[in-house]
Amino acid sequence: MTPSIPGFDYRRVPVADDVALNVAVAGSGSPIVLLHGFPQTHLMWRHVAVDLAADHTVICPDLRGYGASDKPADTAVTDGTVYSKRTMAADIVALAHALGHERFALAGHDRGALVAVRAGLDHPEAITHLASLDVLPTLDMWDVMRGTGAAVGFHLYLMAQPPGLPEQMIHATADAFFGHFLDIWTHNPQAIPAEIRATYLAESRAAVPSIVADYRASAGIDVEHDRADRDAGNQLRMPVTVLQQDWGAALGFDAAALWNAWAPDLQHTTVSCGHFMAEEAPAVVVKAIRDLLARC
Numbered sequence: 001m002t003p004s005i006p007g008f009d010y011r012r013v014p015v016a017d018d019v020a021l022n023v024a025v026a027g028s029g030s031p032i033v034l035l036h037g038f039p040q041t042h043l044m045w046r047h048v049a050v051d052l053a054a055d056h057t058v059i060c061p062d063l064r065g066y067g068a069s070d071k072p073a074d075t076a077v078t079d080g081t082v083y084s085k086r087t088m089a090a091d092i093v094a095l096a097h098a099l100g101h102e103r104f105a106l107a108g109h110d111r112g113a114l115v116a117v118r119a120g121l122d123h124p125e126a127i128t129h130l131a132s133l134d135v136l137p138t139l140d141m142w143d144v145m146r147g148t149g150a151a152v153g154f155h156l157y158l159m160a161q162p163p164g165l166p167e168q169m170i171h172a173t174a175d176a177f178f179g180h181f182l183d184i185w186t187h188n189p190q191a192i193p194a195e196i197r198a199t200y201l202a203e204s205r206a207a208v209p210s211i212v213a214d215y216r217a218s219a220g221i222d223v224e225h226d227r228a229d230r231d232a233g234n235q236l237r238m239p240v241t242v243l244q245q246d247w248g249a250a251l252g253f254d255a256a257a258l259w260n261a262w263a264p265d266l267q268h269t270t271v272s273c274g275h276f277m278a279e280e281a282p283a284v285v286v287k288a289i290r291d292l293l294a295r296c
Contacts, residue, residue, distance in 0.1 A: 002068075003199055005046045005060065007053065013061075015094040016087075022068035023061040023095060027053030030128075030293070031101040033092060034060045037110020037133075038211065039178040039204040040276075041067035043196055044109065047282035052289065059099060063112060064091050065210030067203050074213035075163070080221040083213040085138070089119035093126050107131035107289055109278055111214060114138055114222070117262070120236045121229050129292050130263075131241045133285065134275050136255065137262055138218050139226035144253045152251075155181070159212045160219035166212050174205040187274035236263040239295040241288050243277060246270050267292070 004010065008024035015021055024042055032052060034045040042060040049058045062069040065083055074082040081087055092115060096104045105128050108116030113132040120130045136144065145153050159166050170177050178201055182192060192200070204211060240263035248255040256268040269288065273281040 003043055003046075003195055005043065005049055007050060008058075008060070013095050013098050015064075015091040015098065019064060019070045019072055019091065021061040021064065021070070021091060021095055023059060023099075024049070025057070025059050025099065026050075027056050027058045029056045031057040031059060031096065031099075031104040032129075032289070032293070033096060033104055033106050034058065035063060035092065035106070035108035035112025035115050036060075036066070037108075037112050037276075038214075039181055040110075040200050041203050043199060044276065044278050046196075046279075048278050048285050048289070051282070051286045056293075057101070059096065059101075059104075061092070061095055063115065063214075064088050065214055066207055071207055071210040074210070074216075080213075080217045083210065083217045084221045084225065085114050085118035085217065086122060086221075086225055088115045088214075089122055092116075092119055093123050096126070102126065103128050105129040105131075105289075105293055107133070109133035110135055110275070114218065117236065118222075118225065120238060120240075121234055124237050127238055129239050129241075129295065130236060131243070131289055131292055132259075133243050133277055134245055136247075136258055137226060138222045139230060140258045142219070142223060144251055144258075149251045156215065156219070159215035161216075163212075163216075166216075167209055170208050170212065174208060175201050178204040182276075185275035186280065188280050191274075191276060191280040230261075235261075237265075239265045239267075239292060241267045241269070241292040243269050243271050243285065243288055245273075245275065265295075267295075 005024050008026040012020045036044045052058045065071045106116045113135045120127045278285045
């Protein structure tokens with residue numbers, strides 16, 4: 001049996017033509033949507049979600065293309081829009097609206113944070129507060145990845161290639177490929193117990209084409225969207241909190257300054273845990289989100 005978040009109700013919610021998201025919901029009060037990262041599912045929020053549900057309506061979906069959500073095909077003849085962050089962000093706004101919430105807070109980790117940022121830029125009327133865990137905005141991510149330091153992001157370059165070879169290579173070694181990131185990005189391996197790890201691997205193994213399409217979009221259409229916003233001076237106007245490892249020290253950039261250009265009302269914090277901070281340091285994440293929600 002696939003693990004679930006204790007005390008949460010599960011349902012499938014249509015969000016677009018032929019696309020429904022698997023979502024776990026619990027609690028009451030002001031709503032917050034939690035978006036997972038790679039190579040994970042909504043289960044990465046299991047500790048944080050239970051805590052927040054004590055006084056908030058907590059909504060934890062599997063993103064389009066991940067977990068038990070639908071995985072529409074993104075063929076070689078498309079322009080990348082099927083898995084653009086703009087499309088995935090529209091999914092999340094539609095999900096919240098379907099559940100009765102016109103305005104809501106949004107927190108994302110890794111890939112989910114990129115979706116959250118796009119939602120904040122495209123739908124500022126809907127997003128009250130925004131939290132990002134351990135990424136840079138897409139445009140900045142590519143700008144700082146240079147020289148030998150870029151080797152840490154080899155998967156970004158692999159999945160940016162045209163359809164065919166990346167999918168074949170990852171399919172052939174799926175558990176080793178996805179497991180590699182669960183291993184090297186975790187400071188405390190016990191934070192992802194065997195049952196959860198097995199679920200992440202199985203769900204990722206079954207979603208290789210859509211995961212690659214998600215990453216491929218971030219090397220194409222997502223960059224175009226970010227660049228258009230930067231050129232137009234568009235920013236995240238809601239309160240924003242960023243939790244981040246100190247990648248800037250390793251790769252030579254000022255993460256807070258990069259984020260501040262997008263988010264004038266910014267609280268940027270460097271953390272000492274690994275990448276999977278909602279599982280390794282859930283109390284830190286909960287406090288940061290609660291502090292964010294208290295800001296006006």
